[in-house]
Structure formats: C-alpha cells, structure tokens
Amino acid sequence: MTKDVRVIIVGFGAIGKGVASALLLKNEELARNYGISVRVVGICEYNGCILNKEGIALGEVLQLASAGKLSEHPNWSTQKSTDAIREAEADATIEVTPGNIQTGEPGLANILAALDSGKHVITSNKSPIALRFWELTKRAEEKNLQLKYEATVCGGMPTFNMAKSALQANRILSIRGILNGTTNFILTKMHEENLSFASALQQAKEQSIAEPDPTYDVEAIDPAVKLVILASALVNSKKTYADVKRVGITQITPEAVALAKENGFRIKLIGEIDENGNLSVAPRLIPHSHPLNVSGTLNALMLKTDMAREVFVMGRGAGPMETSSSILSDLVSIFAEK
C-alpha cells in the first residue's frame, strides 16, 4: 500500500527542475522505502502555471522547460501562482522561487496561499523564511500543517533535520559556519593562488559560481539571511536581518591573506551566533588545522551543544540535485509513516 502524495512545484528554474528530476529518479525508491507515491499536480513559473490533477508527466515537462517552451504544455495557463496554489488539490507546496530579500516575494505570498489553503510547505527560499520565521511557523502550527525549510541553509548538507532529529535533547549554545559557497571559493582561490579579490571573483564568475552581480554574496547578505534562519530555528532567537553585524570580503587584500597564511591561519567568511545570541557574519582568522578551514564551495557548520559538545557537519551548499536531497528529506519527513 503506497500513500498518494500530491504536490505543486512553484518555481521551475534550476531548483524546480532539479526537484522534478529527483522525483523521476526516486519515484520507485520513495514507494519502496517509505510507502509514498508522489504525484506532481501543478508546476508554476513566474508567467503561468500547469495544473493537472491526474499528475503531470515530468519527463515531458522537463524537456519543454529545457527548450524554454513550458508555455506550450497543453495544461498551461497564465494563472498566477497564488491562485494556482489555492486551486490545486495538493497535499504540499514545494516553493522554490528565487527570493527578494527586502520583500520576501514572490515566495511569501506563495507560502501564505499554501498554508491558507491547507497545504504543507517545503521551501528552499530563504527570504520569506528569514523575514517572517515566527509568523509563518505560527500560521502553519495553527493550521496543523508543516513548514519545512531544510534547503534554505547549506543546500544538501544536513542542517535543521539533523539538529531536530539527532540533537533534539541538546541546547545549542553557539553556531559558527561557512554559509556561502561563492565567497568561500573566492577566499580559497586568494589563499591558494595568491590572487587579488577581483581576479578570484572573475574566476568564480567564469565558472558560474558567482552571479553576474555578486553583491549578495561578497557583501555577506546571503549568509546573513541564512544566519537569521539558523538563529530562529535552532536557538529560538527573535533577531532579524537588521541585527546581524555584517562585513563582506571585498576589502580583503592579497597582503592580508599572505599575512594570515604566514601565521598559520586562513581568512574565512564566518557566520556566527555567539553564546549571548549575537549574530555576525565577517571575515575571521581560522587556524590552518581547524575544521572550519574547508575549501572551495563547501559549506560547514560547527554547533556547540550542552550534551553532545561540538558537532561539525560539512557538505554541498548548492546544486539542484544536492538541494533536492533536502527537499525530498522534508517531503519524506512529512508524509512517511513514523
């Protein structure tokens, strides 16, 4: 006996397509291991939606999307995503649109529409979660729905589900982490190849690791937003983005990197929730042999807890399949029999 789980995927960029591919790939395993049969009954993009309560053929829709022809799908309409979410007969909404950090939109409206119409929410969209963590978790709780956000921080690396399922008897006293792969790549290049910030950034752009406008990353806005979610979810903090003391990496010179190196350190962009609950993201000197001295685009977290003491996790902070690992983890945790 498998349980039919109907989902609507909102946002069909790299992550949305990754989720669809992952569902194709994992269909049989999810049924066999967890008794779950996932049917995608809706897919939304910024300019329209596909709804089909019988289930959308994912192979076909992925081909159309790759060719930029999603609107040629027979079930395509120019319906707004919030309307489609309300209308869809779905058990869960997978919200994976890109977020605006000032407004949280369009994800915020999508998440609210999903909760209001009785659907669980799984999201990779950090902006609405960081901006309205307590309001959204309360709204979900009132409706007896789950709001899951494993993919918002550190991509495919176990973060919230790890802390809440393996460290749940602990109080988390402090957190230090590398929350942004792009800046870690740039700093690694500067360290290993003695490059200037500008040259390292250029390499990151050429390898599509940095976006054309890298402001969110190099000014530490992205990791600051993630830090707010970590603080809310793991140390019960009411602090907001405005409370994060934030310093980016644009002013780091090859001389500073060389000086650190000579003394056995690396400069790393570290997000920190200290034992007093203060939030900061700033370049820090990390000893060469310290676990947080991770290279390339990897993400990492060091949790200090009252019982298990230090717990360190490292993994892939980005990538469609890696992020889908976290999204499917949330899905299974909602729908699998305990």
Place this chain on the structure above:
Amino acid sequence: MTKDVRVIIVGFGAIGKGVASALLLKNEELARNYGISVRVVGICEYNGCILNKEGIALGEVLQLASAGKLSEHPNWSTQKSTDAIREAEADATIEVTPGNIQTGEPGLANILAALDSGKHVITSNKSPIALRFWELTKRAEEKNLQLKYEATVCGGMPTFNMAKSALQANRILSIRGILNGTTNFILTKMHEENLSFASALQQAKEQSIAEPDPTYDVEAIDPAVKLVILASALVNSKKTYADVKRVGITQITPEAVALAKENGFRIKLIGEIDENGNLSVAPRLIPHSHPLNVSGTLNALMLKTDMAREVFVMGRGAGPMETSSSILSDLVSIFAEK
C-alpha cells in the same frame, strides 16, 4: 499535557549513570519541548535491580551508585535483569550494559526480554546489535516496537538519526570513518610527538582513554563491530563481523609515521564500506588537508551519497553525557508527537 514515559535503565556503569544524570538535567526541557515526562521505574546492575513503579528518585540512586552502595537502596533485590525487564511496567528499556563481542551478552538477552514483553529498546550496546541486527530489527517490527541504537556508533555524534532524518531520500554509496577514539588518540600522539606506539599507548592508558587491556581498540575489533552496524543500518548489508578485513595499529612504527608526514599524509585507522559493499578497517594514508584527518579522540564519518554527494560529520565518540545525547535523541524520537 505531558505524556508519561516509563523507562528501565539496564546497566548502571558510566553510561547508565550518565543517562540518569541527563534525565535529571533535561527533565523540564523534555516536558516543555516535547511533552514528555520521563519516569525511571527500574535500574538494573549485573548483581541486582531496583524496581519502583512510582518512579525512582535519581539523585538518591546516583549518590548510592557513586558510593558503591546501590544494593542499599530500599527497592533493591537480586532479581536478574531479564526478569526485571519483563516484570517492569515500562514503555522502553534503555540497555547500556557493556557487551561481549563473541556472545552479545548480557545485552542480547536483555533486548530480547524487552521486545518480548512489549517494550521499545534504546541501546548503546554495539555487540548484540552488530551480531543480530536483522533478527532484532525484524523482531521489533513484528511487535510494532522501535529498536534504536544511535549511541552504538560514534557516541554523541549524529549518525543513524542524521542519516535517516536528513538524508533519507539518498542512497548511501560508501562510508569512510574514524570509528574509534582511542586509536585516533594514539595515532595523533605518534604523529605530533614522534612517539612509538608503545609510548603513545602508555599515555592513552594514563589518561584513561585506553583500557588496561587495549586489545579491542588497537586490534581494530571495536571499529570493525561498529562498521557492521553502519553497513547493516545504512547500506542494507548482510555482512557480519567475520567479513570485515581487519588490520590494527600495533605494527605502525615511528618511521612509517614520519615517512607519511614527510609526504603530506597522516596514518589513520579508517573503517570503510566501499561501493561494492566490502568492509574493512585498516591504517590508511590520509592527506593532510583531508576532512578525515581529525585529531585526538574525535570520531568522524564521510558519507558518499547519490543526491547530497559527500556529507561529513565529526563529533565526540565517547563520554557519558555525549552518549546520553544520542540516547535521549532516540527516546524523544520514539515518544514525541511527530
């Protein structure tokens, strides 16, 4: 509304006392955060048991145990643990006796008594789990009971609960890890202080890191047993202890350590489940900058998965409070509302 959870603790050495201390410490938090009120209705030692269905006062019993006077407790009797487990009106058995690796006893009999009398099992005892993984998990399933063993491998470090709650959509393709803190301490000392194996072992004994008879550790028996549990639980392996290719660290010379060091490596005792499902524990050369190059008594695991790719976890592999973190994690996962 809190749910009353009645437990019997079997084994009252360092781990059992750690669990009792942790329950005292975490009583209010477990009630507030998870709606669970834990009442210890039984405590067993090798020579007798204390049963009290109203709940045993833990502060008092810890004082008696520290003074070696457990048998002076008013509810003490010389009842056998298996009989006490059957008789106790408990929801779960916390089995934390030291295990015999050949027979799995006394833990095996205790676990069977618990399952047969309708009690969930939480254990830190690796021997019975490694010897009879499939039989015990099947028995628990038939009885609709849970058998949880987070603490059997890597102490307080998130292992099974992490993999099953944060990576559950993944197939785990291979695992490499440092599964034994004592040998890692010895190898770290040999590397950092150019000590012989014998001198490093002596230091480990003086710091109570190695036992008087260190055979289980230095001959890699302990990590081989843990590897079997990892293989059973995470890659669905039917392999047993006899299938583990096992080489200890007693033959490692200061010359070998120095040669590795000169070439940018460290010698580490690595447990490995390779992509073909072969199990081995043996000294390996690990590059200086590799994550598995962890120092001291820490434990670590590198999981290679199909979606999240590489996930690395590091934490404390031993210690009563650290191990109790895993035991309480299992307890909460069984009894908290989903």
